[in-house]
Amino acid sequence: MENRMFNPKVEVMPKEELRKLQERRLRAQLRRVYESSPLHHQRFREAGVTPDEIRGVEDLRRLPLVTREDLQRAVKDSGDFYGGRLCVPADRLILSISPPEWPFVPLEDIPVVTALTVADQREVVELLTRIWVMEGVAPKDLVQVQCWAWEAFGFAFSFPSHTFGLTSVGGVLGCRIIPQELFVPDVPRTIHTGRFFKPDVLFTTETALATLESYLTPVSEGEKVTVEVAVSETTSFKVVKEEEFSPRSIGYRVIVLRAPFYELFYANEEKRSRIKEVWGVEDVFTLLDIQDILFYASDCAEHCGLHVWEDAFVVEVIDAAGECVSAGEWGDLVLTNIFAEATPLIRYKTGITATFEDERCGCGRTHRRIFLRL
Amino acid sequence: MQESAYWNVIERLPRAELEELKLRRLRAIIRYAYYNSPFYHKRFKEASVTPDDVRSFKDFEKIPVFRKDDIRAERDKTGDPFAGLLCMPLEDVLLINPSTGTTGIPTFVTYAETELKICAEMMCRHFWMTDARPGDKALTIQLNWHWLGPPSVTAYRRFGMHLMIDFVHPITAERYVWLAGFKPDFMFMDQPLLMAIRDEIREHTGKEPHELYGGVRNLVCGGESFPPKFKEHLMQEFGITGGVYDLYGCSESHIVAVECPEHNGNHFWEDMFHVEILDPDSGDVIPPDSGESGEVVVTSLFARDMPFIRYGTEDVAYLETERCGCGRTHARLVPRDRISWRIKVGGKEIYPIDVRRVIEEFPETVEGAFTIRKYAHEMTKLKIDMRHEPWVRPEDEEALASSICERIREKLGVEAEIRWVSFSGLPVIFHKIERVLDETKM
Numbered sequence: 001m002e003n004r005m006f007n008p009k010v011e012v013m014p015k016e017e018l019r020k021l022q023e024r025r026l027r028a029q030l031r032r033v034y035e036s037s038p039l040h041h042q043r044f045r046e047a048g049v050t051p052d053e054i055r056g057v058e059d060l061r062r063l064p065l066v067t068r069e070d071l072q073r074a075v076k077d078s079g080d081f082y083g084g085r086l087c088v089p090a091d092r093l094i095l096s097i098s099p100p101e102w103p104f105v106p107l108e109d110i111p112v113v114t115a116l117t118v119a120d121q122r123e124v125v126e127l128l129t130r131i132w133v134m135e136g137v138a139p140k141d142l143v144q145v146q147c148w149a150w151e152a153f154g155f156a157f158s159f160p161s162h163t164f165g166l167t168s169v170g171g172v173l174g175c176r177i178i179p180q181e182l183f184v185p186d187v188p189r190t191i192h193t194g195r196f197f198k199p200d201v202l203f204t205t206e207t208a209l210a211t212l213e214s215y216l217t218p219v220s221e222g223e224k225v226t227v228e229v230a231v232s233e234t235t236s237f238k239v240v241k242e243e244e245f246s247p248r249s250i251g252y253r254v255i256v257l258r259a260p261f262y263e264l265f266y267a268n269e270e271k272r273s274r275i276k277e278v279w280g281v282e283d284v285f286t287l288l289d290i291q292d293i294l295f296y297a298s299d300c301a302e303h304c305g306l307h308v309w310e311d312a313f314v315v316e317v318i319d320a321a322g323e324c325v326s327a328g329e330w331g332d333l334v335l336t337n338i339f340a341e342a343t344p345l346i347r348y349k350t351g352i353t354a355t356f357e358d359e360r361c362g363c364g365r366t367h368r369r370i371f372l373r374l
Numbered sequence: 375m376q377e378s379a380y381w382n383v384i385e386r387l388p389r390a391e392l393e394e395l396k397l398r399r400l401r402a403i404i405r406y407a408y409y410n411s412p413f414y415h416k417r418f419k420e421a422s423v424t425p426d427d428v429r430s431f432k433d434f435e436k437i438p439v440f441r442k443d444d445i446r447a448e449r450d451k452t453g454d455p456f457a458g459l460l461c462m463p464l465e466d467v468l469l470i471n472p473s474t475g476t477t478g479i480p481t482f483v484t485y486a487e488t489e490l491k492i493c494a495e496m497m498c499r500h501f502w503m504t505d506a507r508p509g510d511k512a513l514t515i516q517l518n519w520h521w522l523g524p525p526s527v528t529a530y531r532r533f534g535m536h537l538m539i540d541f542v543h544p545i546t547a548e549r550y551v552w553l554a555g556f557k558p559d560f561m562f563m564d565q566p567l568l569m570a571i572r573d574e575i576r577e578h579t580g581k582e583p584h585e586l587y588g589g590v591r592n593l594v595c596g597g598e599s600f601p602p603k604f605k606e607h608l609m610q611e612f613g614i615t616g617g618v619y620d621l622y623g624c625s626e627s628h629i630v631a632v633e634c635p636e637h638n639g640n641h642f643w644e645d646m647f648h649v650e651i652l653d654p655d656s657g658d659v660i661p662p663d664s665g666e667s668g669e670v671v672v673t674s675l676f677a678r679d680m681p682f683i684r685y686g687t688e689d690v691a692y693l694e695t696e697r698c699g700c701g702r703t704h705a706r707l708v709p710r711d712r713i714s715w716r717i718k719v720g721g722k723e724i725y726p727i728d729v730r731r732v733i734e735e736f737p738e739t740v741e742g743a744f745t746i747r748k749y750a751h752e753m754t755k756l757k758i759d760m761r762h763e764p765w766v767r768p769e770d771e772e773a774l775a776s777s778i779c780e781r782i783r784e785k786l787g788v789e790a791e792i793r794w795v796s797f798s799g800l801p802v803i804f805h806k807i808e809r810v811l812d813e814t815k816m
Contacts, residue, residue: 081557111549178519193472193482196482
């Protein structure tokens with residue numbers, strides 16, 4: 001596959017220059033959150049640090065880590081819907097989303113709300129577009145995307161209403177999008193849409209892909225596959241009766257497996273070749289997303305770890321003592337969002353075990369790559 | 375500066391001008407479809423009509439009506455997912471949306487850029503009409519493939535509204551307990567889903583929905599049309615301060631019709647759509663303002679990506695064109711039901727909405743949770759499975775049933791029989807109650 005980039009200037013930016021850009025944005029972000037968000041302000045104060053004392057990534061360790069539980073506690077204690085995280089006046093927000101820890105949340109769970117301004121939306125679209133191009137999605141492709149309606153991810157691709165001030169990945173790349181839900185009743189809908197339109201790319205999750213596969217695999221050898229659509233517990237109808245049907249017959253070129261942080265996953269060599277074999281695709285990618293912080297990372301065709309965008313995030317890996325580890329050592333993934341205006345997080349402890357690599361990737365990109373331990 | 379009551383002054387265009395505009399656009403779209411869509415070309419030919427033959431609304435009636443099954447049949451024959459309706463290369467389309475598929479294999483509709491813009495304009499007029507304003511916080515529930523999503527979201531953006539989206543699923547209804555913290559001004563969702571949310575809130579928190587959602591100014595509800603008493607009931611349950619507005623929409627042609635504050639039917643925009651009401655048996659056009667209902671047949675006047683010309687929606691409504699109290703000149707649809715829900719009892723034709731209008735007069739059954747069991751094509755008696763409010767005592771059930779039956783006899787002139795059931799005793803698709811359970815097909 002051809003190695004294409006959406007924003008080569010940034011994606012292959014020399015490490016030193018990239019670090020400068022990152023630190024400039026980091027300093028601006030810290031000043032902003034300190035001045036505009038009660039929660040961040042309080043946390044700086046408790047740590048006895050002012051933003052001016054943090055000159056670069058090296059100093060970042062002086063700031064405390066924040067976990068999802070901390071954010072939930074802040075919501076509970078402050079009674080504020082955003083837990084005091086909001087860094088812009090509420091009337092600048094265009095979207096609030098509440099990514100759950102798990103789609104079917106327990107009631108006791110407290111929502112962690114992520115909000116976006118127009119600029120945030122634009123930035124998420126830029127970062128995701130880089131990823132889509134890295135994964136080989138090309139203009140004019142037909143892309144089938146399974147996601148939940150509440151996701152920023154969905155918002156970023158599926159509403160190509162750039163004419164009214166909203167950008168979208170599909171709009172930027174000139175792709176056509178078929179949105180689908182991730183829940184089980186939508187599996188037949190995904191299959192039938194696939195059968196009709198022969199999409200080039202499928203965004204899905206590992207479990208959803210397994211469900212798709214189970215629908216497309218005959219119960220016994222030599223039997224034809226029929227796909228049944230259940231519209232309720234009492235009514236269902238068979239849709240495909242007389243057709244040869246298999247995962248390969250849909251003809252996807254690329255499958256991207258999404259790894260939301262509640263369903264962590266990485267398509268290793270073995271998994272990739274199995275999926276390639278079953279679905280007849282050229283390549284399989286993994287897309288990690290942590291919506292609380294609008295973080296997305298994906299592998300490139302080299303499959304050497306997940307690329308993060310260092311002009312948008314500071315990525316640290318820390319050990320049990322809270323110290324940053326060096327490349328190749330394992331620890332807890334900690335993220336700092338240096339682009340978001342509305343609800344950025346500083347030193348968000350994700351609970352994901354990871355390590356990183358700073359060497360330039362075979363694809364030429366200079367940004368840090370992370371590796372997950374599942 | 376005084377705020378305008380209308381999003382677009384065209385909403386008040388005098389009817390004569392509106393009719394003229396409509397006819398001009400109608401003729402243009404017919405010509406466009408004839409030369410660009412294999413589907414229409416073939417059907418017009420079969421009916422021996424050419425675009426030149428259509429000079430008036432009367433001529434327009436020569437064009438054959440088509441329905442979803444015709445799309446499916448054509449699709450099976452040709453293998454074209456759009457059944458020859460698509461008039462542009464697929465590359466020029468922005469979005470492809472599958473239909474809900476509750477009535478069969480999903481069909482597909484598209485949005486190209488221009489069509490999306492026009493549909494967003496349509497939604498802007500509706501939102502303004504239902505008293506949404508810039509700066510409002512809007513809570514909406516939608517499936518992300520649903521055709522109404524893109525134009526609505528675009529409209530929210532154009533308004534400068536702050537949006538919170540959630541997903542449609544009964545299990546996640548409990549999310550609404552805590553999503554109430556968003557304190558929305560404006561809500562837009564399916565009415566049956568709203569009831570599911572209400573039940574979740576009661577069950578899981580012991581709180582009343584108005585304790586969480588009280589203060590919401592206006593609620594736009596789609597999914598199923600509902601009568602006035604139920605609207606009041608909804609307002610009380612959720613503590614809505616402004617109004618509840620009924621929304622009718624059909625994915626084919628993208629028509630959306632919404633109530634204005636007068637609540638006397640759902641306005642649709644006649645510079646965008648031409649709507650006819652057809653007698654479901656004879657196929658004759660029923661003139662507007664006659665009060666007689668029939669099948670809604672829609673023609674989109676703008677869709678160049680996928681034109682819909684005389685599309686039979688299989689929904690039943692009547693049409694009113696008299697100037698509305700709100701000042702809008704555009705016609706109103708008064709939605710009733712699905713054609714497939716039409717039943718014959720004692721020689722009379724009845725729709726479930728007629729029954730609903732009668733039973734909602736009783737506070738015990740204001741929610742209209744019922745299903746009619748169609749045990750024969752010609753029935754002598756209505757057999758209804760119904761749920762009542764939880765506070766009704768078992769010993770009062772019999773008396774309640776007989777007074778409802780009495781009222782049905784009085785208002786609809788038919789005999790009825792009521793069987794009390796729990797909610798799970800009713801056939802439900804997602805959250806929607808199937809109003810007629812066709813036992814003749816079982």
